[in-house]
Amino acid sequence: MNTKISSVLKSVEKPGRYCGGEYGAIIKNKDEVKARFAFAFPDTYEIGMSNLGMRILCGALNEQPDIWCERVFCPWVDMQQKMRELDIPLWAHESGDPVSEFDILGFTLGYEMCYTTVLAMLKMAKLPLRADERAEDDPIVIGGGACAYNPEPMADFFDCFSIGEGEDNLVEFTKLYIRMKEEGRYTRQGFLHEAAATIRGIYVPSLYDVSYNEDGTISAIARRFEDIPERVEKCIIADMDKAYYPDKLVMPYIEAVHDRIMLEVYRGCIRGCRFCQAGMIYRPVREKTPDLLNKQARCLYDNSGYEEISLMSLSISDYTELEPLTRSLLEWTDRNMVSLSLPSLRVDSFNKELMERIASVRTSSLTFAPEAGTQRLRDVINKNVCEEDLMHAARVAFEGGKTNVKLYFMNGLPTETSEDIEGIATLASRVVHEYYQTPNRPKGRSPQVTVSVSCFIPKPFTPFQWEAQDTMEMLAEKQEFLREKITDRKVRYQHHNAKVSRVEAVLARGNRKLCKALEIAANEGFCFDAWDEFFDYDKWLSVFARADVDPAFFANRQFGLDEILPWDIIDCGVTKEFFKREREKAYAAATTPNCREQCSGCGANRLGGERTPCPKACRGQHEG
Amino acid sequence: MKDNEKRFTLPMLEAPRTMRIRFQKTGNLQYISHLDLQRTFSRILVRAGLPLWYTKGFNPHIKMVFGMPLPVGSESECEMLDVRIEREMSAEEMMERLNAEVTDELRVLAVYPAERKFAEVAFAEYDYTIRTERADEALAEKISDTLQAPLTVLRRTKSGEKETDIQPMIRSAAVTLDGDAIRIHAVLSAGEGNYLNPELLITALRAKTGILSSDLTKESYRILRRRVLLADGVTEFH
Ligand code: SF4
Numbered sequence: 001m002n003t004k005i006s007s008v009l010k011s012v013e014k015p016g017r018y019c020g021g022e023y024g025a026i027i028k029n030k031d032e033v034k035a036r037f038a039f040a041f042p043d044t045y046e047i048g049m050s051n052l053g054m055r056i057l058c059g060a061l062n063e064q065p066d067i068w069c070e071r072v073f074c075p076w077v078d079m080q081q082k083m084r085e086l087d088i089p090l091w092a093h094e095s096g097d098p099v100s101e102f103d104i105l106g107f108t109l110g111y112e113m114c115y116t117t118v119l120a121m122l123k124m125a126k127l128p129l130r131a132d133e134r135a136e137d138d139p140i141v142i143g144g145g146a147c148a149y150n151p152e153p154m155a156d157f158f159d160c161f162s163i164g165e166g167e168d169n170l171v172e173f174t175k176l177y178i179r180m181k182e183e184g185r186y187t188r189q190g191f192l193h194e195a196a197a198t199i200r201g202i203y204v205p206s207l208y209d210v211s212y213n214e215d216g217t218i219s220a221i222a223r224r225f226e227d228i229p230e231r232v233e234k235c236i237i238a239d240m241d242k243a244y245y246p247d248k249l250v251m252p253y254i255e256a257v258h259d260r261i262m263l264e265v266y267r268g269c270i271r272g273c274r275f276c277q278a279g280m281i282y283r284p285v286r287e288k289t290p291d292l293l294n295k296q297a298r299c300l301y302d303n304s305g306y307e308e309i310s311l312m313s314l315s316i317s318d319y320t321e322l323e324p325l326t327r328s329l330l331e332w333t334d335r336n337m338v339s340l341s342l343p344s345l346r347v348d349s350f351n352k353e354l355m356e357r358i359a360s361v362r363t364s365s366l367t368f369a370p371e372a373g374t375q376r377l378r379d380v381i382n383k384n385v386c387e388e389d390l391m392h393a394a395r396v397a398f399e400g401g402k403t404n405v406k407l408y409f410m411n412g413l414p415t416e417t418s419e420d421i422e423g424i425a426t427l428a429s430r431v432v433h434e435y436y437q438t439p440n441r442p443k444g445r446s447p448q449v450t451v452s453v454s455c456f457i458p459k460p461f462t463p464f465q466w467e468a469q470d471t472m473e474m475l476a477e478k479q480e481f482l483r484e485k486i487t488d489r490k491v492r493y494q495h496h497n498a499k500v501s502r503v504e505a506v507l508a509r510g511n512r513k514l515c516k517a518l519e520i521a522a523n524e525g526f527c528f529d530a531w532d533e534f535f536d537y538d539k540w541l542s543v544f545a546r547a548d549v550d551p552a553f554f555a556n557r558q559f560g561l562d563e564i565l566p567w568d569i570i571d572c573g574v575t576k577e578f579f580k581r582e583r584e585k586a587y588a589a590a591t592t593p594n595c596r597e598q599c600s601g602c603g604a605n606r607l608g609g610e611r612t613p614c615p616k617a618c619r620g621q622h623e624g
Numbered sequence: 625m626k627d628n629e630k631r632f633t634l635p636m637l638e639a640p641r642t643m644r645i646r647f648q649k650t651g652n653l654q655y656i657s658h659l660d661l662q663r664t665f666s667r668i669l670v671r672a673g674l675p676l677w678y679t680k681g682f683n684p685h686i687k688m689v690f691g692m693p694l695p696v697g698s699e700s701e702c703e704m705l706d707v708r709i710e711r712e713m714s715a716e717e718m719m720e721r722l723n724a725e726v727t728d729e730l731r732v733l734a735v736y737p738a739e740r741k742f743a744e745v746a747f748a749e750y751d752y753t754i755r756t757e758r759a760d761e762a763l764a765e766k767i768s769d770t771l772q773a774p775l776t777v778l779r780r781t782k783s784g785e786k787e788t789d790i791q792p793m794i795r796s797a798a799v800t801l802d803g804d805a806i807r808i809h810a811v812l813s814a815g816e817g818n819y820l821n822p823e824l825l826i827t828a829l830r831a832k833t834g835i836l837s838s839d840l841t842k843e844s845y846r847i848l849r850r851r852v853l854l855a856d857g858v859t860e861f862h
Contacts, residue, residue, distance in 0.1 A: 007841045009655055010697045016660060021652030023668075023727050086841055253656045253664055302628050305667030305725075335632070336670075337684055 005096055008082040016254035017045040018079065020093050024250040024303075026058075027094055028068040034178045037061050037170075038092050038102040038139065040072035042109075042117035043530065045093075048073045049250070050258035052312060053145065053166075054108055059246035060167045067174050070094040071250075072105075074117050074527070075124070083124060090124035099125040104174060105139040107158075109147035112507035113500065113530040115154060118143075119522035122157065129522055131159045131206060136188050140177070144170075148203075149234075149281050150460040150567035153507050153514035155205035160192055163201045163570055164234030165267070167244045172199050196228040201235035204228070208569060210512055216553055218511060218564040233571040234281070239610040240267060240288045245296055249304045260308035260341075261300045263293060265325070269314035270595035270613060272602075273371070274382045274586050275413065277459040278314055280579075281572045283604035285318075285595060287611040290325035297329060301338060309333065310341045318596070326354050365404035366397035372413060373423025379589045380415050382582070387427065394431050398438040398447070405431050405449045411478045411495070412456035412470035414586065421478055424451060425485035432490045450492045453482065455501035459508050460567040461574065463582035466559040469505045471552075472498050499537035503529075505555035506544070511566035514554075517547035575603035628673035634711035640677040642706050643718065644738035644862075650699040650848075651729040657696050662688060664730075665705060672721040675711035691742050691852070692814055695823045700849035702748075706738050736862070745861050747795055747853040748814035750822050754806040756835055756843040763835070764806050768799040770832045771808075777828045790828060793820040795857055806835075811857060822847050 009015040030036060039058050041048030048054060048071070061069035070092035075083065082088070089098040099105055105125070107118050119129055122141070128134050131141065143154060144162040151161045162169050176195055180186040196204040207228055213219045223230055237243040245264070252259070268285035269278065297309055309329065313319060326340070333340055340358050368390055372378045375386060394405055409424050428449045435447040455475055458467045470478070475498040486493050507514065521543045528534040544551050559565065561580065568576075578601065585592060592600050595613045599605070605614035649661070656664065665688060669676060678684040691704035709718075719735040726732065756763075775791040793813040800807045812820045826845055830836050836843050852861040 004841055007844055015655035015696070016657070019652040019655040021727055021729055023725070251664070251667065253653070253660050255660065255663065259663075303671065305670035307666070307670070336628075337678060 004086050004088050005091060008079070008086065008088075012079050012082060013076060014254060017073070017076065018093075019253075020096070022250050022252060024248050025094055026062045026068070026070075026250075028062075030068065030095065030097070033068040034066040034181070035068075035103045035174050036101070037067055037069040037174060038072050038099045038105045039069050040074075040099070040105060040107045040118075040121060042074055042107060042114040042121060043528075044076060045073040045252070046254065046256050049252045049256035051108065051110070052262045052264060053110075055246055055249065055262075056244065056264075057106075057108075057166050057170060059248075060171060060244040061174065063244065064171060064174070066178055067171070070102075072099055072121070074121055077528070080124065080527070089126050090121055100127055100139065102139045103177060105141045106162075106170070107141070107143045107145075109143050109145040109151075109154070111530060112147055112153075112504045113535070114147075115507060115518055116521050116526035116529045118154070119157060119518060120525070120527035123522060129519060130156050132156075134159070134188070140188070140191070142170075142173070146277065146281065147508075149277070149570055149572055150508065150510070151203060151205065151570070152210075152512050152566040153510035153518060155512045156515035156519070158205065159188075160195065160202055160204045162235075163203055163232055163572075165237050166201075166235075167237055169199065169201050169235045173202060193225065193228070196232075197225070200233060203232040203570065205512075210566075216513075216550075217560070218566065218568075221564060221569050231569060231571040234573060234607075236284075236286075236573075236607050236609065237267075238286070238608045240286045241292050241610070243288075247296070247299045247303060249300060249306075251304060258310070259306070260310050261297065261304060261306045262310050262312045263297050263300070264288070265293060265311050265313045265316065265319050266611075267313075268612075270318050271315060271384065272382055272582070272592055272594060272600070274380070274463040274582055275371075275410065275456060275459070277462050280461050280574050280602075282314070283572075283574055283602060284607060284609045284612045284614045286609045287320060289611070290321045290328060293325055294328040298332065301333075301336070307337065308339050308341060310343065312343075316342045318594075320596075323354065326358070330354070330357055365406055366393060366402055367406040367408070368393055369408040370427060371408065371410050372416075372420060373409065373425075373427055374420045376589055377413060377416060377420040377423070379591050380586045381413055382586070382591050384591065384594065387430070390427070391430065391434050394434045395438050398435050398441045401442050403435075403442055403445050403447050405447065407431070407449065407451050409451065409453045410456045411453050411482070412475055414456075414464060414467045415589075416478075418481065421482050422485050424453070424482060425487070425491070428486065428491045429488045432488055447490055448492065449488075449490055450494065451486065452494045452496075453479070454496040455498050457501055457505045457508060460565070461570075461572045461579070463579045463586060465509070465565065465579060466561060466563075466583065468558045469502065469555045471556050472502060475501075497532070497535075500532075500535055502551065502555050503535075503537070503540050506549075506551045509554045509559070509566070511554075513547070513549055517543050517549045520547055573602075573604040573607045578602040628671075631673050631675040631711060631713070634675050634713055636711055637709070640708040640710050642708050642738040643715065644734075644736055645705045645707065645718075645722065645732055646734040646862075647703050647705065647726075647730060647732045648699075648701045649694060649703050649730060650701070653727075653729040654697055654699045658690070658693055662690070668722065668725045668730075669707060671725040672718070674707070674718055674721065675709045675713050677708040677710035689742070692745060692748065692819060694849065695821050698822055698847040698849060701733070702849055702851050704742070704852075706742075740861060743816055744854055745852050746813070746815045746855040747811050747857050748822075748849055749851045749853060750808075750810050750812060751848045751850055752806075752808035752810065752822075752825070753846045753848075754808070754829075754835060754843075755804055755845065756806070757804065758835070759801060759804050759806050761801055763833070764799050764801040766833055767806060767808070767829060767835075768797070770829060771797040771799070771810075771825075775828045775832070777824050777831070779824065790820055790824055793818065794825070811853070814852060815855075822849065 148161045192204045195202045266287040268282045689706040715735040722732040795811040797810040
């Protein structure tokens, strides 16, 4: 490690964040590899090490003998201070080498509020913020992750984006880089152009021109070359059984937020909640087979020693082979004192005997996300749970000795009325009531129901992508109204900061005009906006004003159905027609069956996929 | 493929046996706190496939007992951890299996049945290396004199901060000059209830002599715990 870095470790908080040397960390000889990839997570070490995507992608890249992929995290503010004092540039975790020396610098963009941290990291790396100011031998800066589905607010800062699932795509991208270097025909622009033209899912913003109408909406998005796609289609791993999955883990010494084996069971979601971006952009559903999962879990356990395995997916109960998988896991996990946890398990859907053997069921609280307070509004958002489901889950939990219930809701959903908000209070009280109606409830204890309410954020690639977010005043009023309606002393009420949600909405639905605002923010030292203690709404308003950005235009405006949306440049597989249909059904409070009950023709099946509920479709010209 | 399941085939012991693992904690690992080390070791023990004994009851867990604490920022060649096994496995095999699961900075140096109690530890031997541009004979002498005289420092105790004279807890301290470094070979109290945090010596020297208070890229120090000793101050504790 760089001696300057080690010299300050004794004087920073949690030096374990920076010291590296973890068991399982991949060290290669930098002179023997052909490309060095710096994979950056724009948050602290503890959070980054909990990210499954980062683990998978670093592993996939490091499988290649020619490529050395290292991790990069954002140093905490005390370390940033030391870096300024001693002129230490941002470094890669394994080698300690400056990030600016790498060939490719990748950022995972998991949430909008990380954007300022990304830019702060570019500054710490002493790289130009803007892609068009980077020199020929600066690293290629690429972004990916959920937020890359609307990359436009960050378009000026990234050389390119990888849209969709990166396991194969990033390797292909890096191999093209190596090939062009070896053949002596590498130029920055030449490489980006060729990548855009030949690799599915690669979006190079500088190769597309965006023009605007007088009212600020987009008039056209035009590609600059005929050989690059008009719309960039996301890439997926068709057969999840063949997807790269790490069999060894880097073991953090300091505790990561999720410090356990994360076993990804399937991708996508059959449900189709209308506010949920993840449920749309990860379509189609593709399952892994239980045999393979069991083998992977065993291998990960042997190589990590973790005492907990968590089955990961958007809605675990929807996995068709959940019972065989759980059974085969329990065969060895019990004996080895490993606990199994199944987050988001729907209690009504699972065999009682297996359930009792699963750790998450033994914890002291039940979490449930009705999202809306009335059946009408739940139908609007296509959240397929009814009050009876909740009461049933609560009863089972109380009988099992639990007393705490946490309920998640959203304020500001389209068509919401005061009745819907009052419904949240009523529903919470009913859960309390249910407790006292349960004959074999825990003796001598009282229930605690926590109502946690977030603010609706219209997200790209959802049926609600056109909707206006409630203004801050409306949200504040609704939050106050609900506070008054919650009179039950057994019910605790928490709500999210509406200011954060508003900035998030602006960034989520922003276009390239936002780049200017983000650049000003970066130059003023914004960082860690995902952390409450650093988020400053007034500063954001000031930044927007100076960049000539009206936050209401992006957050609180109803977008036109015929308007060209900033993210129209991306094709996530699901068609706009489907989103429009779903939107209409929402306003009619009509539900849509889940993908397993009946296909609703969202279009994602044309991407292909194995072990999927989707009807077969021909893949068209991209096939092969 | 690992043979982590092999342990289930080994012969049962009549009673759980306590095995002592002596390991080093050097380099990057000096920055890992005690709590993090505990978690790290519980996973190493599992990966190594040792026939560990688990507590009975609602929440079965393994028993780990560490020797004396080591402050974050100090290195050591003599850390100790006691674990209990319930089936027969040789100490050599245990050591081999453990060393396959650690990085060199946490290398296991010995494994053997625990005999002495940790309570018998009375002293620990440390090597301090202080690198500073100001290193010369005069500074070495000044440090040496400082360590002989009463040496009050602010110590954090359960009942708040307290001024204590740590000099009586320094059994011996030999100061030498070695190029641009000052070396201190010190034997400090380390018994239960009478444990001197080796970092406090640096704190005291910083206050009394002004070393290590400027630019940390120009001045640095390293603390290495070498051995732990019994009450006679000579015999090594195993
Ligand atoms: S194509 Fe049909 S089954 Fe497949 S994801 Fe879309 S709606 Fe669901």
